[in-house]
Amino acid sequence: MPGFEIFGAEEKQQVMEVLDSGVLFRYEFAAQRNNVWKVLEFERAFAAYTGASHAQAVTSGSAALKVALMALGVGAGDEVITQGFTFVATWEAILDCGAIPVFTEVDMTLNMDPADLEKKITPKTKVIIPVHMMGAPARIEAIKAIADRHRIPVIEDTAQAAGGRLQGRHLGTFGAIGTFSFDSVKTMTTGEGGMCITSDPVLWQRMSEYHDHGHDHVPNPGGRGGEGRPFIGFNYRMMEIQGALGLAQLAKLDGMVAAQKQNKQFFQEAASVLPGVEYREILDPAGDSATFFCFMLPDRERAEAVNQALRQEGVGAVRWSENGWHYYPNWEHLLDGKTPAANGWPFTAHGKRRIVYDPQGLPVSAAILERTLTYQVPIKLAEEQKTKIAAALKKAA
Numbered sequence: 550m551p552g553f554e555i556f557g558a559e560e561k562q563q564v565m566e567v568l569d570s571g572v573l574f575r576y577e578f579a580a581q582r583n584n585v586w587k588v589l590e591f592e593r594a595f596a597a598y599t600g601a602s603h604a605q606a607v608t609s610g611s612a613a614l615k616v617a618l619m620a621l622g623v624g625a626g627d628e629v630i631t632q633g634f635t636f637v638a639t640w641e642a643i644l645d646c647g648a649i650p651v652f653t654e655v656d657m658t659l660n661m662d663p664a665d666l667e668k669k670i671t672p673k674t675k676v677i678i679p680v681h682m683m684g685a686p687a688r689i690e691a692i693k694a695i696a697d698r699h700r701i702p703v704i705e706d707t708a709q710a711a712g713g714r715l716q717g718r719h720l721g722t723f724g725a726i727g728t729f730s731f732d733s734v735k736t737m738t739t740g741e742g743g744m745c746i747t748s749d750p751v752l753w754q755r756m757s758e759y760h761d762h763g764h765d766h767v768p769n770p771g772g773r774g775g776e777g778r779p780f781i782g783f784n785y786r787m788m789e790i791q792g793a794l795g796l797a798q799l800a801k802l803d804g805m806v807a808a809q810k811q812n813k814q815f816f817q818e819a820a821s822v823l824p825g826v827e828y829r830e831i832l833d834p835a836g837d838s839a840t841f842f843c844f845m846l847p848d849r850e851r852a853e854a855v856n857q858a859l860r861q862e863g864v865g866a867v868r869w870s871e872n873g874w875h876y877y878p879n880w881e882h883l884l885d886g887k888t889p890a891a892n893g894w895p896f897t898a899h900g901k902r903r904i905v906y907d908p909q910g911l912p913v914s915a916a917i918l919e920r921t922l923t924y925q926v927p928i929k930l931a932e933e934q935k936t937k938i939a940a941a942l943k944k945a946a
Contacts, residue, residue, distance in 0.1 A: 552738040552798045552805060554928045559800065563587065563793035573788050575606075576761070576773050588792030592744070594799055599719040601727070601746035603753035606787040606795070607760050610708040610730025613743035614642035616785055617704045617726040618676065620745075620755040623648050625898075627675035631706070632661040633877035633911040634869070634918060635680040638730075639706050640883065644895045648675065649904055652877060654913040657830040659843060659921070660687030662913070663695055670699055677703050681710035681720050683923070684736070684809075684840030686832050689715060689723045696724075704728060711737050712806040714836030721746050726756075731791070736805050736840055736928075737798035739791040760785040805928050809839035812930045816842040819939040822946040823855060829921075843923045852920040855945045859922075862941035866922035870915065878908045878915060 566585055572578045575588040588606050596604035607613050623629060625647030631639050633652035640650035651669050656662040661679040677696050679687040689705065696703045703724030707713070711729050713720040721727020726749075731742040745756050757766045763782030767774045820826055820842075829843035846852040852868060859865045873879045881887070884906050886896035896904050909915075924938075 551734045552736055552801070552928070553733065555801060555805065559797040560794055563797045564790055567789045567793045570789075573790060575786055575789055575792065585789070587789045587796060588787050591787075591792040591795040591799070594796060595729075595744055596746060598799060598802070599722055599727070599746050601719075601722050602748040603746065603750065605745040605747075605753060605756040605760065606792060607743045607745065607785040608787055609638075609741050609785075610706075610728060610732060610735075610743040611638040611642055612760070612785040613708075613728035613730070613745045614638060614678075614704070614706065615645055615783075616756050616760050617728050617745050618642055618646050618648070619759050620752050621676055621702050621704070621725065623675050626673065628671060628673040629676045629678060630666060630669050630674055631678040632680055632682075633914050634659060634682060634875060635706065636708065636875055637880065637883075638708070639678060639680060643678075647895060649673075652906075652911060654911050655682075655917065656688075656913075657917065658685065658687060658832060659683065659829055659917070660685070661692060663688050663691040665913075666692060667695055670695075670701070674699070674701055677701055678706050679703065679724075680706040680708075681713060683843065684710045684713055684838035685829065686710070686713060686715040686720055686836065688832065689720070693723050702726075708743075709735065709840060710838050711735065712802045713838035715833050716836065720836075722748070725749060726752060731795060731798070736809070736838060737795070737802050739787075739794040739798065742787050742791040742795065758782060806838050808928045809926045810837065812928075813837075813839040813842050813926045815930065815935055816924055816926065816938070817844075819935075819942045820844045822943050824946060825851070839926055841923050842926055843921055845917070845921050847920070849919040852922055856922055858945035859941050862937070862944065864938050864941045866924050868919075869921055869923065870919040876918060877911050884908050 570582045570585040572582040592604040623646045627648040629643045629648045630651045634655045643650045654662045654665040705721045705724040705727040707721040707727045708730035710720045727746045729744040731739040759782040763778040765775045765777040825847040827845050
């Protein structure tokens with residue numbers, strides 16, 4: 550990752566078709582656009598690729614989460630369960646709906662622990678959002694079974710796992726809605742952009758209308774309809790240039806995943822020299838999108854020592870317990886309730902603090918992540934870089 554590594558003639562051709570039409574807006578202007586409808590074409594292609602019935606393109610993976618939550622009716626006072634190891638956008642979208650994020654532990658998949666999920670469900674739980682972190686599947690079948698038993702819909706945050714599958718079924722298709730990100734560091738990228746997929750036509754129409762200011766899309770949720778508005782919405786529309794890039798990148802996605810799998814195998818073999826090393830649990834190696842390689846050392850001290858040695862050789866790994874974007878204890882803005890709103894919303898309402906988080910609230914996740922090291926897996930990995938990484942790991946061992 551990411552997909553810009555293989556930008557080429559295909560992306561240029563798709564973008565030039567948009568520029569030649571002169572229309573960047575995804576809707577209307579039929580007479581001027583030379584029958585170029587890139588976002589609509591991208592939605593249809595992405596739905597077909599994943600096996601979903603419908604897809605709704607949006608401006609980002611963060612927007613996809615917000616649109617999905619709104620389509621499922623999430624609002625103030627509701628609780629939405631997600632995991633404590635994710636990118637901040639997962640819980641930002643929940644807070645932006647006025648709902649309250651509730652965090653679960655992760656297990657050795659580095660994704661939601663179904664046993665802890667069961668403990669966190671309350672009568673206020675409106676939605677469950679497991680995250681397929683770093684391209685590998687969560688225990689989505691177990692999570693979905695728990696959710697179904699409690700009659701709670703599931704949104705799959707598949708931002709980092711485009712092209713990933715579990716037993717042949719594309720990630721994002723197990724829940725009511727799957728959300729994806731195509732930002733600048735994703736395996737397939739449109740610079741910014743995201744997608745929601747679903748096989749529920751009612752949810753699709755709600756997402757289609759909400760992301761377009763609540764504009765009536767009754768005749769065709771893939772296009773605009775009349776001038777009525779069934780509810781308020783917001784602007785999360787993808788523009789045609791992003792749709793064009795998405796079409797070119799989607800056509801390359803399986804090849805990108807195959808290249809990442811090959812490079813990930815190199816990382817695993819190179820790291821095998823480390824005493825006591827173990828690897829992240831991958832539920833379906835054949836379906837892994839292989840965007841990241843995660844390995845664990847026996848304890849925090851050895852993980853620190855190994856990474857220090859790797860850094861000295863210029864090939865340091867990501868250590869999640871040092872990371873401020875994905876690691877719960879380091880989310881100081883969440884833990885301290887920091888907000889630009891003068892009245893303290895969404896952490897405070899009517900002058901009273903309504904959400905308080907314990908920085909030590911996820912000890913199992915912390916214990917796993919503080920001994921975990923991670924490499925992003927590129928699509929292209931030069932032999933010179935492989936030699937450097939392998940030598941550094943041997944030295945660290």
